[in-house]
Amino acid sequence: MIAVGRKYVFDFDSTLTRVEALDVLAEMTLQGRSNREEIINEIQKITNLGIDGDISFTESLEKRIKLLKAHKNDLEGLVTELKQKISKSIEHNKEFFQNFSDDIYVISCGFKEFIDPIVEEYNIPSDRVYANTFKFDGEGNIVGFDEKNVLASHNGKIECLKRLDLDGEVQVIGDGYSDYVMREAGIADKFFAYTENVHREKAANNADHVAPNLDEFLFVNDLPRKISYPKNRIKILLLENVHPAAFDNLSEDGFSVELVQHSLSEEELIKKIKGVHVLGIRSKTQVTQKVLEAANKLLVVGAFCIGTTQIDLESCKQKGVVVFNAPYSNTRSVVELAIGQIIMLMRHVFPRSTEIHSGRWNKTATNSREVRGKNLGVIGYGNIGKQLSVLAEAIGMRVYYYDVEDRLALGNAIKCATLEDLLSVSDVVTLHVDDNKANKNFIGNREIGQMKDGAMLINLSRGFVVDIEALVSALKSGKLSGAAVDVYPEEPRSNGDFITQLQGLSNVILTPHVGGSTEEAQRNIADFVPNKIMDYINSGNTVDAVNFPNIRLPKQSNAHRFLHIHKNVPGIMAKINEVLAKYEMNISGQYLSTDSEVGYVITDLDKEYNKEVVKALKKVENTIKFRVLY
Structure with a gap:
C-alpha cells in the first residue's frame, strides 16, 4: 500500500539530471580558453570534494563560482542543455512527478535560476524548490551567491528540511553526503542512494536502499511506474567469454549483468542458474532439461553463435523460455575463411610453408593451381552458402549448389538436383549445413567415393557431418588431395591439448572452430543478440526467436x-x-x-x-x- 502522507525529497544535480549543472556551465563559459580542460577538471574535483563532504559546501561553491566566470545570459543556454540531460528513468516516469507533485520537494545546493525551469515541466512549483540563488554585478556577471541562504552553508540541507517540518514519512533521494546526512540527523526517515548517473561509495554505504534508477525507488515504495519490474532486478549471466560489448549493451540498458570467461558444466550451471532471468552462452555450454528445471526465473536464452544444438529447445518452449541466436552476424567471417582455404588448398600453400619452416626450399608448380575456372560445390545454400557463392563467382569459379530446400540461385550458380550430381562435378566441395542431428556423417565413404579424384573438401559447418575416418582414409589414399577442417565431432570445453586423426597429413588445414571468430563477427553478435534479448524483455517482441511464435509489437x-x-x-x-x-x-x-x-x-x-x-x-x-x- 502507498503510505499516506509520505513526502519525497529529491536532490537535483546527478539525480534529477545526469550531470552536475555547474560543470556543464563551465564547459559552456570556458569555450575558447587555452586552459579550458584544466579549469574544468579543477571544478569537477572541487565538486566531488564538496559532494563527498571532504570540504565544506560553502568553500566548494565559492571556489567554483570564481573559476566559472559566467554571465546571467549563459543561464538560458544552460537550462536548454540541462533539459536534454534529465536522468533517463526520471524522464520515462514523468507521470509519477505529475501525479504526486504535492508530496515532492527539491532540496538542492544548486541554484533556483536553472532548477525552477527544469522541474516546472515535472509539475513541481517554485515554492517547493529549495536551492541557492546567484549574485550578479551591474553587468550581469555571476559574482557570488546569497550567503544568507541556509543552503549556502555546510550541512545546509539539514537546516532547510528542519524548517520545512514535513508531516509523515520523509524519504530523501540523492547521490551525495549532503543528502544522507539528513537521515543521519534524524529529520528524514529513509535515504535512497541514487546511482543511475554516478555511484558514490560514501552515499551507497550510508543508504537504507541503493536505487540504480527511479524504477527501483518506485518499486520498493509500491508506487506507480513505467515498467512493472525494475531492470536492475533482472539478472543476466553471460558465459564463455562473450564479447565485452554484450556486457556493455545490456548494462547500459539497466540490467544486472555477470560475465564469466568460461563455459560451465551441467552441474555448475544448475547451481548458478537459480535467480537468473537471462542466460547468454556460446557453443560449449549445454542447456539441458535438468538445467531448465533448476532455472526458476529464466525468461530468455541468448546463443551468441549460429548453432543451437547445445540448447534443449523443446524443453525451453515447454518452460516458456524464448531462445535467440545470431544466424547472420558471423556470415562474412566464415565466408572469407572459406575463400582463403580454397585458395590455400588449390595452391598447396601449407605443404610449402611446412617445408620452408623446416629448412627445405622446394620451389615448384606441381599441384599448384589457380581457382579461376574451377568448380566449387556448395552444400547448404543458406546465408553462408549464398554469400560464398557470390564471392567465389567473383574470383572466377563456377558454382554448383545443393540444398534439401528449394533455394533460388544467385548470380550464375547452378542448382544440382542431387548430392551425387554436385559431388561428381566439383573440384572443391564446401559444407555449410545446419546442426540437424540427421546430418551426422552426411559425408562418409559413399559420398567421398562419388567425388572427383583429387578433389578437396572443406568443413566449416558442424563436426559430426563428416566421417573423420573416411576422410583420413581418402586423404592417405590420394582420393582427395586436400582438406580444410574447422569443426570436429568432439571439441574440448576450453583451450588446451587436442588430438585428431587428421593431424600430420599433407595439405590439410586444421583450425580450432574459428570460422566465425573474428573481432568484427564477435562484435556484431554482441550487438545483435543483446538487442533481441532487450527487445523481448522490454516490449515482448519475439521476432527471430528460434523456438517460439514470432510477434512484432508496436510500442x-x-x-x-x-x-x-x-x-x-x-x-x-x-x-x-x-x-x-x-x-x-x-x-x-x-x-x-x-x-x-x-x-x-x-x-x-x-x-x-x-x-x-x-x-x-x-x-x-x-x-x-x-x-x-x-
Whole structure:
C-alpha cells in the first residue's frame, strides 16, 4: 500500500539530471580558453570534494563560482542543455512527478535560476524548490551567491528540511553526503542512494536502499511506474567469454549483468542458474532439461553463435523460455575463411610453408593451381552458402549448389538436383549445413567415393557431418588431395591439448572452430543478440526467436501490457478475455501467435488494473508463463 502522507525529497544535480549543472556551465563559459580542460577538471574535483563532504559546501561553491566566470545570459543556454540531460528513468516516469507533485520537494545546493525551469515541466512549483540563488554585478556577471541562504552553508540541507517540518514519512533521494546526512540527523526517515548517473561509495554505504534508477525507488515504495519490474532486478549471466560489448549493451540498458570467461558444466550451471532471468552462452555450454528445471526465473536464452544444438529447445518452449541466436552476424567471417582455404588448398600453400619452416626450399608448380575456372560445390545454400557463392563467382569459379530446400540461385550458380550430381562435378566441395542431428556423417565413404579424384573438401559447418575416418582414409589414399577442417565431432570445453586423426597429413588445414571468430563477427553478435534479448524483455517482441511464435509489437506509451504464454489448446483466448471482461479491462490491442505446441498472446490495456486480474490470469488453465511488462 502507498503510505499516506509520505513526502519525497529529491536532490537535483546527478539525480534529477545526469550531470552536475555547474560543470556543464563551465564547459559552456570556458569555450575558447587555452586552459579550458584544466579549469574544468579543477571544478569537477572541487565538486566531488564538496559532494563527498571532504570540504565544506560553502568553500566548494565559492571556489567554483570564481573559476566559472559566467554571465546571467549563459543561464538560458544552460537550462536548454540541462533539459536534454534529465536522468533517463526520471524522464520515462514523468507521470509519477505529475501525479504526486504535492508530496515532492527539491532540496538542492544548486541554484533556483536553472532548477525552477527544469522541474516546472515535472509539475513541481517554485515554492517547493529549495536551492541557492546567484549574485550578479551591474553587468550581469555571476559574482557570488546569497550567503544568507541556509543552503549556502555546510550541512545546509539539514537546516532547510528542519524548517520545512514535513508531516509523515520523509524519504530523501540523492547521490551525495549532503543528502544522507539528513537521515543521519534524524529529520528524514529513509535515504535512497541514487546511482543511475554516478555511484558514490560514501552515499551507497550510508543508504537504507541503493536505487540504480527511479524504477527501483518506485518499486520498493509500491508506487506507480513505467515498467512493472525494475531492470536492475533482472539478472543476466553471460558465459564463455562473450564479447565485452554484450556486457556493455545490456548494462547500459539497466540490467544486472555477470560475465564469466568460461563455459560451465551441467552441474555448475544448475547451481548458478537459480535467480537468473537471462542466460547468454556460446557453443560449449549445454542447456539441458535438468538445467531448465533448476532455472526458476529464466525468461530468455541468448546463443551468441549460429548453432543451437547445445540448447534443449523443446524443453525451453515447454518452460516458456524464448531462445535467440545470431544466424547472420558471423556470415562474412566464415565466408572469407572459406575463400582463403580454397585458395590455400588449390595452391598447396601449407605443404610449402611446412617445408620452408623446416629448412627445405622446394620451389615448384606441381599441384599448384589457380581457382579461376574451377568448380566449387556448395552444400547448404543458406546465408553462408549464398554469400560464398557470390564471392567465389567473383574470383572466377563456377558454382554448383545443393540444398534439401528449394533455394533460388544467385548470380550464375547452378542448382544440382542431387548430392551425387554436385559431388561428381566439383573440384572443391564446401559444407555449410545446419546442426540437424540427421546430418551426422552426411559425408562418409559413399559420398567421398562419388567425388572427383583429387578433389578437396572443406568443413566449416558442424563436426559430426563428416566421417573423420573416411576422410583420413581418402586423404592417405590420394582420393582427395586436400582438406580444410574447422569443426570436429568432439571439441574440448576450453583451450588446451587436442588430438585428431587428421593431424600430420599433407595439405590439410586444421583450425580450432574459428570460422566465425573474428573481432568484427564477435562484435556484431554482441550487438545483435543483446538487442533481441532487450527487445523481448522490454516490449515482448519475439521476432527471430528460434523456438517460439514470432510477434512484432508496436510500442505503447499510455497502456499496460500483459504477456501470456500458454499451451496451444482450444479456448485459452476465450478464458483470458473472460477474465479481462470480468474486471472491466478495456483492450486497446491484442496480438496472438501460435505454433503446434504453445501460444503467445500480448494484451495492451488502456486503464489502471486491479491486482486481482493478474492473479486470475496466472490461474488460467494451461498457463506456462505470465508477465506484466508495464
